[in-house]
Amino acid sequence: MISRINWKTGLQIRCDKFICHLSIFGVNLHLNMxxxxxxxxxxxxxxxxxxGTDKWLAVRQKSRISEKMLLGLALTGGSxxxxxxxxxxxHKISKMxxxxxxxxxxxxxxLLLYLFLK
Structure with missing residues (x-):
C-alpha cells in the first residue's frame, strides 16, 4: 500500500507496507510503524x-484558526x-x-473503537 499526503506545510508521508517515510521540511525519517x-x-x-497556535493568536488578537478546522482535525482522528x-x-475550555x-x-x-475491538 502506498499513500501520499501533501500539505502546503511541507509535510509528506509515503508508506510501503509497514515502513513509512516521513519528510518534514526536507528532514527525512524512516519509521518502522x-x-x-x-x-x-x-x-x-x-x-x-x-x-496552541490558535491560543497564541487569540492572546495577540490576530486572525484565528476556525473552529471548523479544529473540529475537523478532531473528527479525522486528532481528538x-x-x-x-x-x-x-x-484553550476553548469555557466555550460550551x-x-x-x-x-x-x-x-x-x-464508541467506534469499542465496537471495532469487541
Whole structure:
C-alpha cells in the first residue's frame, strides 16, 4: 500500500507496507510503524499544534484558526491531540458550544473503537 499526503506545510508521508517515510521540511525519517499509527501520530500532533497556535493568536488578537478546522482535525482522528492542546494551553475550555461538539466527536470515536475491538 502506498499513500501520499501533501500539505502546503511541507509535510509528506509515503508508506510501503509497514515502513513509512516521513519528510518534514526536507528532514527525512524512516519509521518502522503501521501506516495507521503514523497517520494518528501526525493528525494528533497537528491538532495539538493548531490548538496552541490558535491560543497564541487569540492572546495577540490576530486572525484565528476556525473552529471548523479544529473540529475537523478532531473528527479525522486528532481528538487526543486536540484534547491535550485544549487542556495544556487552556484553550476553548469555557466555550460550551465548542465543547459539546468536540466531546460528541470524542464519544463517537470511543464508541467506534469499542465496537471495532469487541
Amino acid at each position: 503501521h501506516p495507521i499509527t503514523v497517520y494518528l501520530l501526525t493528525i494528533n500532533g497537528l491538532a495539538f499544534l493548531f490548538n 487526543i491531540g486536540g484534547l491535550t492542546g485544549m487542556l495544556l494551553f487552556r 458550544a465548542f465543547l459539546w461538539k468536540f466531546f460528541g466527536i470524542l464519544i463517537g470515536q470511543l
